Amino acid sequence: MSVIVMKFGGSCIVDANAVKNAARIITGEYEKGNSVVAVVSAQGDTTDRLIRAAGEVSQKPPKRELDVLMSAGEQLSVSLLAMAVSELGFPCVTLLGWQAGIVTNSVFGHARIRDIHPERIKKELSKKKIVLVAGFQGVDRKENMTTLGRGGSDTTAVALAAALNAEKCQIYSKIDGIYTADPACVKDAVKLEEIDYDCMQELSFLGVKVLNPRAVELAKKYGVVIEVKSAFQSEKTGTFVKEDAKMEKMLISGVTKMSNVARIFVNDLEDAPGAGYGIFDLLNRSDIQADIITMATGNNGRVDVSFCVSGDDANEAVRLLRESGLYEKNDVRCDKNVAKISVVGVGMESHPGVGIAIFEALAGAKINTMMLTSSELRFSVIVKKDEADKAVAAIHERFKKY
Amino acid sequence: MSVIVMKFGGSCIVDANAVKNAARIITGEYEKGNSVVAVVSAQGDTTDRLIRAAGEVSQKPPKRELDVLMSAGEQLSVSLLAMAVSELGFPCVTLLGWQAGIVTNSVFGHARIRDIHPERIKKELSKKKIVLVAGFQGVDRKENMTTLGRGGSDTTAVALAAALNAEKCQIYSKIDGIYTADPACVKDAVKLEEIDYDCMQELSFLGVKVLNPRAVELAKKYGVVIEVKSAFQSEKTGTFVKEDAKMEKMLISGVTKMSNVARIFVNDLEDAPGAGYGIFDLLNRSDIQADIITMATGNNGRVDVSFCVSGDDANEAVRLLRESGLYEKNDVRCDKNVAKISVVGVGMESHPGVGIAIFEALAGAKINTMMLTSSELRFSVIVKKDEADKAVAAIHERFKKY
Numbered sequence: 091m092s093v094i095v096m097k098f099g100g101s102c103i104v105d106a107n108a109v110k111n112a113a114r115i116i117t118g119e120y121e122k123g124n125s126v127v128a129v130v131s132a133q134g135d136t137t138d139r140l141i142r143a144a145g146e147v148s149q150k151p152p153k154r155e156l157d158v159l160m161s162a163g164e165q166l167s168v169s170l171l172a173m174a175v176s177e178l179g180f181p182c183v184t185l186l187g188w189q190a191g192i193v194t195n196s197v198f199g200h201a202r203i204r205d206i207h208p209e210r211i212k213k214e215l216s217k218k219k220i221v222l223v224a225g226f227q228g229v230d231r232k233e234n235m236t237t238l239g240r241g242g243s244d245t246t247a248v249a250l251a252a253a254l255n256a257e258k259c260q261i262y263s264k265i266d267g268i269y270t271a272d273p274a275c276v277k278d279a280v281k282l283e284e285i286d287y288d289c290m291q292e293l294s295f296l297g298v299k300v301l302n303p304r305a306v307e308l309a310k311k312y313g314v315v316i317e318v319k320s321a322f323q324s325e326k327t328g329t330f331v332k333e334d335a336k337m338e339k340m341l342i343s344g345v346t347k348m349s350n351v352a353r354i355f356v357n358d359l360e361d362a363p364g365a366g367y368g369i370f371d372l373l374n375r376s377d378i379q380a381d382i383i384t385m386a387t388g389n390n391g392r393v394d395v396s397f398c399v400s401g402d403d404a405n406e407a408v409r410l411l412r413e414s415g416l417y418e419k420n421d422v423r424c425d426k427n428v429a430k431i432s433v434v435g436v437g438m439e440s441h442p443g444v445g446i447a448i449f450e451a452l453a454g455a456k457i458n459t460m461m462l463t464s465s466e467l468r469f470s471v472i473v474k475k476d477e478a479d480k481a482v483a484a485i486h487e488r489f490k491k492y
Numbered sequence: 493m494s495v496i497v498m499k500f501g502g503s504c505i506v507d508a509n510a511v512k513n514a515a516r517i518i519t520g521e522y523e524k525g526n527s528v529v530a531v532v533s534a535q536g537d538t539t540d541r542l543i544r545a546a547g548e549v550s551q552k553p554p555k556r557e558l559d560v561l562m563s564a565g566e567q568l569s570v571s572l573l574a575m576a577v578s579e580l581g582f583p584c585v586t587l588l589g590w591q592a593g594i595v596t597n598s599v600f601g602h603a604r605i606r607d608i609h610p611e612r613i614k615k616e617l618s619k620k621k622i623v624l625v626a627g628f629q630g631v632d633r634k635e636n637m638t639t640l641g642r643g644g645s646d647t648t649a650v651a652l653a654a655a656l657n658a659e660k661c662q663i664y665s666k667i668d669g670i671y672t673a674d675p676a677c678v679k680d681a682v683k684l685e686e687i688d689y690d691c692m693q694e695l696s697f698l699g700v701k702v703l704n705p706r707a708v709e710l711a712k713k714y715g716v717v718i719e720v721k722s723a724f725q726s727e728k729t730g731t732f733v734k735e736d737a738k739m740e741k742m743l744i745s746g747v748t749k750m751s752n753v754a755r756i757f758v759n760d761l762e763d764a765p766g767a768g769y770g771i772f773d774l775l776n777r778s779d780i781q782a783d784i785i786t787m788a789t790g791n792n793g794r795v796d797v798s799f800c801v802s803g804d805d806a807n808e809a810v811r812l813l814r815e816s817g818l819y820e821k822n823d824v825r826c827d828k829n830v831a832k833i834s835v836v837g838v839g840m841e842s843h844p845g846v847g848i849a850i851f852e853a854l855a856g857a858k859i860n861t862m863m864l865t866s867s868e869l870r871f872s873v874i875v876k877k878d879e880a881d882k883a884v885a886a887i888h889e890r891f892k893k894y
Contacts (some may be wrong), residue, residue, distance in 0.1 A: 106548035113549075140568070146508035148575035157580065157874075158586050159571035162564040166542070170563035175555070184560050188590070189635055210635070232610070353515035435747055 092158035092257035093215070094119050097129040097225065097247035099263040099300075102135040106174075113174035115262070116220060116326045120180060125215045127254065129247040130171055132163030137240075149354055155239045157227075161187065164224035164243070182220035185210060186330060187227035192246065194228035194236045196442065200377075201228055201236035203245065203308075204252035214309040223250065223271050241302030242476035248305045252312035255442035259309070260328075263300050266320035267329035268293065268397050271345040271486040275479050279486065282343065283327075286334035289343040289434050292467045298346035306331065341446075342435035345486045349479050351430045353461070354380075355423045356411060359393040366395055369417075372410055378403045380450040381465040382430070382470060398463070401426060428460065429478035432470040433485060445469060451488035457481050493660035494615070496521050497626065499649035500501035501665040502704075504723035505569055508774040516577035517726045518622060524583060529656065531627040532573055533816045534565030539642075555600035559639045560628075563625070564591065566626035566645070573690070574624050587612060589629035589637065594648065596630035596638045602779075603630055603638035605647065605710075608655035622746045625652065626827040643704030650707045661711070661718050662694040662730075665702050669731035670695065673747040673888040674768040677881050681888065684745065685729075686737035691745040691836050694869045698751035698834040708733065744837035744846075747888045749880050753832045754806035755863070756782075758813060761795040768797055771819075774812055780805045780847060784865040784872060798863070800874060803828060830862065831880035834872040847871060851854035853890035859883050 096119070098112045112128075120126045140159050144151045151159075168184045175182045191207030214221045225243025232327045240243050244261060250261035263451040266477050268290070285293075287310035295304035300318055309316050309331065321326025359365045366385055371382055380397040387393050399407050404424050411422045438444050448469055452459055457480060461472040498521070500514045522528045542561050544776050546553045553561075557781055570586045577584045584760040593609030616623045626647025630638045640647050646663060652662035670692070684842040687695075688792075689712035696705035711733065721730025761767045768787055775782055782799040789795050801809050807827050814825045840846050850871055853863055859882060875883045 106545075109549050143508075143568075143572060146580040147511050147572050150579075151575040152578045155571045155574040155586055158567060158574070164573075165560060165567065166545075169557045169564075170545060170549050170559040172545055172552040175554075176554045177550040184557055186560070235588075320518070364591040367758040379787075393851055401512070 093125045093127065093131065093222045094256045094258045094260070095127045095247050095251040095254065095256045096260045096262060096322060098131065098171070099243070099261070100131045100136070101264040102262050103130060103171060108321070109167075109170050112171060112262070112321055113178055115321060116175060117178050117180045117466065120220050121255060125216070126225060127211060127221045127250055127256070128171070128473045129223045129243055129250065130164060130168045131169075131225050131243040136163040137152050137168070139298055154234060155441050157198045157235050160237050161224070161227040161235050164226050165342055168222050168224040175220055175222070178219055183214050183220055184222045184224065185214070186224045188229035188233070190223045190250075190288060191248070192228035194230055194238065196230040196232070196234065196236065198234075198236055200239040201230070203228060203238070203249050206249055207251070208253045211250070211254065229451060239304075241299075242306070242331045244302035244305035247306060247307045248312070249312050250313045250314065252308070252420065256314070259314050261301060261316055261318050261479060262321040262324070263318070264322060265300050266323050266326050267318055267332075268298065268300065269344065270342065271482055272347065275347065276345070276410070276483050276486045278490070280471050282329045284330045284332060285343050286333060286436070287331060288332045290465055292432075292434040293344050293346055296430070296434060296470065297346040298344065301331070342433050342489050344434050345482050347482050347487070348430040348431045348432070349475060349478060350401035350430060351398050351472075353396060353398050353425045353428050353472060354404065354407055354411075355394065355425070355470065356417055357398045357421045357423070358422075359395060360403040361391050361393045369395060372414055373399070373407055374417075376406065376410055378407050378410075382461045382472060384461055398428070398430060398461070427475050428472050429475045430470055430472055431478060431481045431485065432468050433489070434468045436467065436468055438464060438466060447483055447488050451484040453483060455480055455484035457484070495527045495529065495656045496660045496662070497529045497531065497653040497658045498662045498664060499645055500533065500573070500723060501645070501654075502533045502538070503666040504664050505532060505573060510723070511569075511576045511591070513571050513582055513724055514573060514664070517723060518577060519580050519582045519787070522622050526572050527650055528723050529613060529617070529623045529625060529658070530573070531625045531645055531652065533567060533587050533627050533645040534568045535569045535572075538565040538568070543587070552778045555707075556636060559600045559637050561637050563626070563629040563637050564641050566628050573754050576701065577622055577624070582622055583620060584624055585616050586624045586626065587616070588626045590635070592625045592630035592652075594630035594651070595846045596632055596640070598632040598634070598636065598638065600638055603632070603639040604649050605630060607642070608651055610652070610655045613652070613656065616662045634868040643707070646704035646707035647710060649709045649712070650714075650716050650718065653716045654710070655669065663703060663718055663720050664723040664726070665720070666722060667702050667720075668725050668728050669720055669845065670700065671746065672744065673884055674749065677749065678747070678888045680886050683747060684731045686732045686734060687745050688735060688737040688838070689733060690869055691838060692733045694834070694836040695746050695748055698832065698836060698870065698872065699748040702744065712787055744835050744891050746836050747884050747891070748834045748836065750834075751877060751880060751885050752803035753800050753830060754798050754808065754873075755827045755830050755874060756804050756809055756813075757796065757823070757827070758819055759796045759825075760822045761797060761822060763789055763793050763795045767795050771797060774816055774818075775801070775809055777810065778812055780812075784863045784874060786863055800830070800832060800863070820821040829877050829878050832872055832874055832882045833880060833887065834870050835891070838869065840866060840868060840871055849890050850887055853886040854883060857882055857886035859886070
């Protein structure tokens, strides 16, 4: 008896018809004789709706209570999915995070799984029940509810696949796999058959929303092979995320765009040790990650620092810097009219041609590059927001020839 | 340090402003130095909305999963209330049914509380936290979520008041107390200062929705004094529900109307022992309660039976009777165009004048009485639905003179 773990994202269960579709996929696998565990996200825009409701009563809701609120989203979707499965005549049971034995630390809003106690799941599977688990949520050791952060249902699915030694871990969304670029933006984007964990993690960090980077990290750690596939074309093979994926024709795995970014400037700092440290220490303590940092010393001996943060964190970052008392005299500014374009692939820095090819593509498309960073796995550039799609297309086109 | 248990009904937390208002009432009591436990229902029409969502995916949802779905309603409201309390600068913590130690049996949808394990609540109170508890929900001994049925939050509040030996148990709704009749229907209805448990329980059974009859039963058992009061005029004293309430000027406690009822007829039965038993045994096994039963033997020696059920159960009752195979030849009919008017008070049957006064009032208003039943605590009559308000007003007016 092999265990299959499936995860259904919000777009797969957006309404009653979608829920029924997911129920058919689940029961189809069960009918083949498998033990099926299905993890569910909240329906469609539930999460955003709940955040709005919180905003109506509180400026700064306590994180513990925000987790109680948010985890209701998966509670709703998992119970509705159970009803649809039951309606098809199959035995099933739902388990919330605390019932499924998903024990996390106590960092509300971004909890990390510490342990899985799969006894209850195994017991229900042994009774031939389909087990439906509310994703994204867990419980800490003091019996408080926690959530794993956005995309946390992917992590739930991978963690359960590892704990149950599952044969398959399928991540269903409305997209049928991982593409070399967003097909909505680049029409000859190519679907990958396979991709390795590291490249997938970079893609996830850099804007490919179909799979959460922490889930990929966990999959790598436990060797869980993930199949990313579409709930609406479930018969089609998706993209497999695994170790030692075979190379595609292209060197690069994908070109991504992140529009929800902001560039922040802190100008005219004294050129002394720790000038930059103060800024990033401040941000780090509020859990704000900075990326693509540049420091430039002008002729006057003063330093201008700039960096990128997520668009969600931009206002908070500016407020922190302005109110810290440290940068009162400095001009702290924010530009939200930017996008981050990234090229992800194995051994990027070992292939000096990659950087040149990117510059060539952007120059050919007359797009100005504002900032740049590179690593073994990626090249990222910052461009103006309204030039982002053109930049993705130009770079993707360029690498077809590579 | 005295413990106060408060319960806020759905109408008290219907939107963000109402939630903030409830938060002010709660923190006001906390500021006086009390230990405060507040129990919350789901917001406004959440429960109905969730039932509709279930209906879209399933004809007959499993009751266990319906409870998972429904209990999300209180999870949402309790976390939002916590955010509002926190926004006012007070320490608080939410506890769901399973966290609050509310252990029930496993009758999903209508679970009964078996035990309260108040250790966690006491621990949080000792840390000077306001404890906000999701009403209506509990957990069975196998760690399944359960709900207590409609109005179950009242039961949660009374059970916690008993377990915590609370000084006060306040039930907040949008109504400022118990009236001798619905003030929306009878303009000179009088608010009661006090009412005893038995009369209150009758009123609750007979259509006064402000307090759940099971909660009243529990309050009587443990001697919990309840104050029914308005969240929007919280400074006003409400109505106290207690043992040995002092008599009001009027003999009767109230006149109630229930519109959601149906009268069912099973005609032409054989006049043999058990003719009626079969009907009520059948209904009882499906948990359908019948009320105001009449049996009449005609000149032909055949028996006609009629009785009332809740409007929610009417179609199911008719279906059960028709499909049982027992009443195929009998004419099973249902009349939903009726309402039940009841007069509640202590020692009704000992005061023969009460019945006469009711008939006199109805005759004076030219209203036909279709069925009647009486007990020590109440008189109920069935009238046509469109004459119900007129009947309440006429009876209430008559008893002012009593």
